[in-house]
Amino acid sequence: MQTPDTSAAGTTPQAAPAPKPDLQFADFALSPALLAGVAELKFTQPTPVQQLVLAPALEGQDVAGQAPTGSGKTAAYGLALLQQVDPTSATMQALVLVPARELVMQVRDALRSLGKHMPNLRIAGYYGGHAMREEVKGMQQMPHVVVATPGRMLDHLERRTIVPNRLKVLVLDEADKLLELGFQEEMATIISRLPLRRQTLLFSATMPDKVLNLVREYLTRPRVMNVGGSNATTLPESLVLRGHVVSAADQKPAALFHLITQPTAGRSLVFANTRDRVEELTRFLRGRGLAAEALHGKMLQPERDKSMMKLRNGSATVLVATDVAARGLDVNELDTVVQFDPPHETDTFQHRAGRTARAGAVGTAHLIVTPYEQEKLKNWPAASTVQWAGLRPPSLPDALPKPPRPSTVTLHVSAGKSEKISRGDxxxxxxxxxxxxxxxxxxxxxxxxxxxxxxxxxxxxxILARMQGAKVKGKKVKVALIR
Structure with a gap:
C-alpha cells in the first residue's frame, strides 16, 4: 500500500510545457460515453489545463495543479474521475470537496453533464443550509460521485450515512479557499477516514506554502504543475483591469452607478466586504432603477439560489455579493466585475477579478478606491497590470432617466427533482x-x-395566466413571478 510522500522535494509548482494546438479529447483514453458528453457540451478542443492534467490523472497519478478561475479545471478532473467510476457498483467512488454551497451545485451539474451518457450514473451534492434528512432521504441508492462542503461531508461520515471504503478518487478543489475558510481540521478528519490506496487531485488558484503543505501531507508522489502562470499572474489574459481613484469614500456609490450603467457594462458583479454593505448597495441600486440582487452568507439557500438564477438568466443585471457567497458563482456571460470595497489580500483580489473573462472571453474588472487604498493595492504584484486613472463621477440627480430593464423575468415553479421533473419537462x-x-x-x-x-x-x-393550475408530468404545479 502506498503512503504519502511527505518530503519537500517535488512540491514546488513547475511551469508546464506548452499545450499542443492540435490535441483533441479523442486523443485521451476516454470512454465513448464521456466523449459523447464532451461532444454534446460542444467542447471542441481541450483547454491548456485539460491537456496538461488529463494525461497524468487518467494514468492514476496524483496531481496538484495551480489553475486560474475559468480555466476548465472542473472538466479536467471531472473526466479523470468519471473514467474510473463503475456505475454498476452501488458505492461512493469519488469525492470532491469544495469551499462553498454554490460551488457544490456548479461542480455537481458540470459532472452530470459530462457523465450524461454513462448509464445509471448517480452524482449528488451535499451542503449545509437545509435539513440533513433531505439528503439522507435521497440515499436509497448511494451516489457514485459526491460533491460536498467539508462540514456537511463530515456530518455524513459521523452519522455513517456514507461509508467511503470503496473510494477511488479524492478531489480538493479551490484548496486555497478551503484553507482560508478554516476547513483544515474538517479536511484532516475526512481524509483520515478515506482509503489510503486512492488517487488525490488538488487544484488551487494560488500555491502559497499552506497549500503546498497540503500537497506534501495528502498526495503521493504528485505531479505538481503550474498550469496558470505564477502566483502573481493567474488572471486571464483577456481580462482588462481598470482602477478608478475617487477623492473621497462618499463618491464611491456614484462611481459605481456610473460604471455599471455604461453601455458596455452588461451583466455586472459587485464585491463588497460585509453583508451590511451588500444590502446597502443593493438598496441604493434598486432605488436608482437597476435590477439588482444581493448575495451573502446569511441569506437562506432558496434566496441565494434565486439571486444567482436571476443574474444567470438575465432577469437581473447586477449582483452585489460578499467574497464567500460569490466564490462558486457560475455565470458564463459575466461582463463586468467591480470591487467596491478594496480586498484585504492579494488572493481575494485575484479571485474577484477572475470571475469575468472566463475561458478566453473578454471581460473588465474595475476597482473603486480612494488614494489611500490605491497606495496599498499598487504594491501587489497581482495588481501590476491595473490601468489607474482619476475619476470624478457625475453627480446623481434627484430624477434619473429610467435605466434599461432586463428583457427577461424569472418564474418560480413549485416542483423539482424530487418530483422527477426535468428541464425538458x-x-x-x-x-x-x-x-x-x-x-x-x-x-x-x-x-x-x-x-x-x-x-x-x-x-x-x-404565460402566468396560462400556467395557473397547469400539470407537469401529471403533477399540478404553482407558478409565480419572482420579484
Missing amino acids: LAGAFVSVGGMEREAVGRIEVFDHHSFVAVPEAQAEE
Whole structure:
C-alpha cells in the first residue's frame, strides 16, 4: 500500500510545457460515453489545463495543479474521475470537496453533464443550509460521485450515512479557499477516514506554502504543475483591469452607478466586504432603477439560489455579493466585475477579478478606491497590470432617466427533482400550456423541490395566466413571478 510522500522535494509548482494546438479529447483514453458528453457540451478542443492534467490523472497519478478561475479545471478532473467510476457498483467512488454551497451545485451539474451518457450514473451534492434528512432521504441508492462542503461531508461520515471504503478518487478543489475558510481540521478528519490506496487531485488558484503543505501531507508522489502562470499572474489574459481613484469614500456609490450603467457594462458583479454593505448597495441600486440582487452568507439557500438564477438568466443585471457567497458563482456571460470595497489580500483580489473573462472571453474588472487604498493595492504584484486613472463621477440627480430593464423575468415553479421533473419537462409545459415558442423559453434550472424558468418580460403576464393550475408530468404545479 502506498503512503504519502511527505518530503519537500517535488512540491514546488513547475511551469508546464506548452499545450499542443492540435490535441483533441479523442486523443485521451476516454470512454465513448464521456466523449459523447464532451461532444454534446460542444467542447471542441481541450483547454491548456485539460491537456496538461488529463494525461497524468487518467494514468492514476496524483496531481496538484495551480489553475486560474475559468480555466476548465472542473472538466479536467471531472473526466479523470468519471473514467474510473463503475456505475454498476452501488458505492461512493469519488469525492470532491469544495469551499462553498454554490460551488457544490456548479461542480455537481458540470459532472452530470459530462457523465450524461454513462448509464445509471448517480452524482449528488451535499451542503449545509437545509435539513440533513433531505439528503439522507435521497440515499436509497448511494451516489457514485459526491460533491460536498467539508462540514456537511463530515456530518455524513459521523452519522455513517456514507461509508467511503470503496473510494477511488479524492478531489480538493479551490484548496486555497478551503484553507482560508478554516476547513483544515474538517479536511484532516475526512481524509483520515478515506482509503489510503486512492488517487488525490488538488487544484488551487494560488500555491502559497499552506497549500503546498497540503500537497506534501495528502498526495503521493504528485505531479505538481503550474498550469496558470505564477502566483502573481493567474488572471486571464483577456481580462482588462481598470482602477478608478475617487477623492473621497462618499463618491464611491456614484462611481459605481456610473460604471455599471455604461453601455458596455452588461451583466455586472459587485464585491463588497460585509453583508451590511451588500444590502446597502443593493438598496441604493434598486432605488436608482437597476435590477439588482444581493448575495451573502446569511441569506437562506432558496434566496441565494434565486439571486444567482436571476443574474444567470438575465432577469437581473447586477449582483452585489460578499467574497464567500460569490466564490462558486457560475455565470458564463459575466461582463463586468467591480470591487467596491478594496480586498484585504492579494488572493481575494485575484479571485474577484477572475470571475469575468472566463475561458478566453473578454471581460473588465474595475476597482473603486480612494488614494489611500490605491497606495496599498499598487504594491501587489497581482495588481501590476491595473490601468489607474482619476475619476470624478457625475453627480446623481434627484430624477434619473429610467435605466434599461432586463428583457427577461424569472418564474418560480413549485416542483423539482424530487418530483422527477426535468428541464425538458418544464420546457414542454411552457410550450404546450404556456403558449410559448420553444426558442423563447429562457434558462431553466431545476432544484430539489422547485425550479426557475426565464421568460420574456413582455409575455410574462400571459404565460402566468396560462400556467395557473397547469400539470407537469401529471403533477399540478404553482407558478409565480419572482420579484
